[in-house]
Amino acid sequence: MAAHGEMTTNKKVVLRRYVTGYPTAEDMEVVVTSSVPLRAPRGSTGAVVVKNLYLSCDPWMRGRMTKHDDGDAVPAEDFVLGEAMVNYTVGEVVDSTHPEFTAGELVWGMSAWDEYTLITHTEGLFKINHPDLPLSYYTGVLGMTGLTAYAGLFEVGKPKRGESVFVSAAAGAVGQVVGQLAKIAGCYVVGSVGSDEKVNLLKNKMGFDDAFNYKKEKDLDAALRRCLPGGIDIYFDSVGGATLDAALLRMRRGGRVVVCGMISQYNLSEHQGVRNLSCLIPKRIRMEGFAVMDYYRLYARFEDEMAGFIKKGNVCVVEDVVRGIEKAPEALVGLFSGRNVGKQLVAIA
């Protein structure tokens, strides 16, 4: 526990201006606060000071970097200019007035993007129950993106053994887990990615049955026909746009489109039109959006199952780690050009 009155400097990543189009690292800046307390305020009903060790970079943050009029149409509130951006982090409890957390414990959850955070909404803070695995995994496969993959695939997609699953952004934090879980569930799994390096990763390291580099395919429909000649039962969509349109044509009767993200669209001033929705009728397709925050009730079961898969070697993890909070803006921006290979995160301590 921090000594009474102990203070520290604190670096935080703030949004400098609201973004239209592709974000740049200059839209953010890392600022230093002269001194912040390392002690949770006494008399508060449960607050925790966390020293962040890893920051998670996730595409959904892009939505919060634009000014919106209609809060219903976006996943979360717009970031406040000049204040620390917010996302999932992994850290260590420095001080706590909350009965469930004690100094020295490892935790992950929603936090400011800074070095030291006072967390008063502890319902979004989770203990780390498998500290024998790499801590950074709690930014990804054992954290929000892993649960996204698990809930999206099993609760929304509902795969059956022998079905065919198509995953876009398949080397990303969510996609790589979706594909490996679908293999565990007995499915035939094909991924689309944006480089040959990622194709190799999927096929040789992650057990995908097939994969293609969409940047090299002239015709997405032809690529899907080649890799999935029998059609698609579940399309786990993290990209939207042209890939979604092509997948709709190749869905099988009774297919499900799990709508997780649309990263191809986040930086466009007007979204691309999807033309093949009439397929939904004869093919009886269910297309369903979901948000991981609705599934945290599954977290304890998920954490144990996923830790088991990792320890047995059924799920392998590829991370793209940069070091230093100063690198966070650039790392986040890189997601939108697909520069990262695997889960993008920032080690800051």
Next chain:
Amino acid sequence: MAAHGEMTTNKKVVLRRYVTGYPTAEDMEVVVTSSVPLRAPRGSTGAVVVKNLYLSCDPWMRGRMTKHDDGDAVPAEDFVLGEAMVNYTVGEVVDSTHPEFTAGELVWGMSAWDEYTLITHTEGLFKINHPDLPLSYYTGVLGMTGLTAYAGLFEVGKPKRGESVFVSAAAGAVGQVVGQLAKIAGCYVVGSVGSDEKVNLLKNKMGFDDAFNYKKEKDLDAALRRCLPGGIDIYFDSVGGATLDAALLRMRRGGRVVVCGMISQYNLSEHQGVRNLSCLIPKRIRMEGFAVMDYYRLYARFEDEMAGFIKKGNVCVVEDVVRGIEKAPEALVGLFSGRNVGKQLVAIA
């Protein structure tokens, strides 16, 4: 029962050529077959000769009027040129070798579009259990389009009391029933239609809470904000295109889009793009296509419930009836310009 060997002339509506774009009456023709038997062949395992009294005109027939390469992407096989087109009819059994049907009984089901039909696939033939109601209702509210409305609303949309339901093509055969069933289920119901006459019909005859003429609205989003300021829980979509795009923006969290048809798109060489699908994620929208043929197991229950609603005055029916099989091509074509007011059908006897 028809006398042994009795023959009759038979008029039938045939497709002359496959269609691209809007169909015209000249794409079809009514031809006379010199003589057909009025007696079901003996020795067959259950065949029925039906004298058709009413032909149903339904938008889904449009898909079968175009030549397709990919049978999975369309609701049913392409019509065969020069042969009778096929759709739902209401008729009287003239002769039967099937133990469940006897001459003189009234039936409805899938039939050739002609005066006399030999039906060998009797699993698509239903007895008429409420002959005290107008027979023509079995082309619509008590037939396929009524079951479409019932299954789509209750089995796919799953309305809850107090929810808001938006219905497009709301004066049509399906839409008018969806709206009235949603009122019975305790929902707030708004319809979009293509004429002021139809607006009046919905508001003054069918108990819709509100309705608008989309042809007079400059901005569909503004129309939906005006009529449904609290948003939409269920959008029952029979039109697709711009109306679907506008509705997506106004869906409430947890909303459902029941994808029944996309009549605005059927005659376009390339479908319009729908740009607002990213709403599915933050709003957790389920968008689901369905086909009425999957729900005939509900027919007996549906027929009794719906007949009860009609007899109690909870559901009223508006039909657009033309007389004479020669008028069938024109009546069918009129669906695609919205010329019909209510369920379009052809009385042929």
